[in-house]
Amino acid sequence: MKKQANSISAGLAFMQAAAAAMPKSLGDREYGAAMGNVMSLAVRNRFAFDRNDAEALDKLRFEGAVVFRPLDYYLGACRFGGTYARMWELHHGQKPWMADRAVFPAYIGGYDDRQPFTVEDNRIAVRAGALLPGSDDPDLATFEGLQVWFCTSMTDDTITLCRYAVTDEVRKYHGRNAPLSQQGKPARIRKLSRAEWQQWNQQANELRSAELAA
Template sequence: MTSTSASPGLAFLQAASSAMPSTLGDRATIAAMNEALSFAIRCKMRFVKTDLLELLRLRRQTCVGVFRPDSEHFYSGACAAGGTFAGAWEKHFGLKPWIAPEVLEARSPDVLANNRVGPGLAVLIDSKVDEDLATFRGKQIWWCTSFDDSEMILCRYHCDPHDTPLVARGKPARRMTLNRSQWEKLFDTPVSTAP
């Protein structure tokens, strides 16, 4: 893909990489590239589904840091922000998105409706409330800890009455592994697919 045909998100990252002088050093360059991709994701810059192959050419790994555009960290950020990066990430890894009716980002009380789920994000589930486990708006909070195309692992955590339930702390108190059909049955209403 040439720079004239690159998507806006890819062009932004390529320009950021090219703009940094070699004298800047690995640590600063890697930090800047991580922040540039996070910024592009938060701003919902457009990425096309084939961009991850090009972005991987910008990957860096040294003793002082790493820049991996295919990291789950960026995928989870894209799930929370919306936009097109999550779709490009899924295409690269050959995954279908996991969609839930109500999703939470850590430390944010804003519920994301019919949203993708990735590691570090939580789903709200209607069920009986366990007094000592985290709840939000009368629903159980289950945090995604890992996933692949066939299974999603969700965990619940204890919540001290003086702490926010919007952060997973300590060891999981409950854990469940769900396949795709179990995932669909978990929610009262069918979940639409994300673009």
């Protein structure tokens, strides 16, 4: 169906309707939490957002006892896919950072927090990670023979990655998925240019392709 002129995206219409439908009797805490749940539902289920929706969405921002910022859901959008991520990137003037194998914390999917999620050839965001090749260090996070690095900040030009130690306590709780959990203070920090990042992920891709071909 062709979109009519002056119509708005389904995602934005949904969020505006939700805000208008909230009872006036709701307290700040209930309202902020409810809007956060609605935004999470829209992102998790890949509701359609237009590339220029950011300004209108941000007008729904609410800062009370519970803060609701509609543009704070990029991590979930990277995890689930959909058009929100592209809208966020345009608004922030930032191209996506694509990982050969991305790692997402389990709480983003609403599952058991002992079961992080990995996906190939995917965007990452702050608090997401990547599996990358390198020398092994038994004291630092390693999963399936690859180093585990988590993104702690990013701009359009650079990305900052941290690697963490895996403690006995984390192993006891998370089992084999312990290296995929971001815990404690970083043991290693690397700041990469986009070219360095792409080269490292290309090495990961070549290694994975070779393993599949073997």
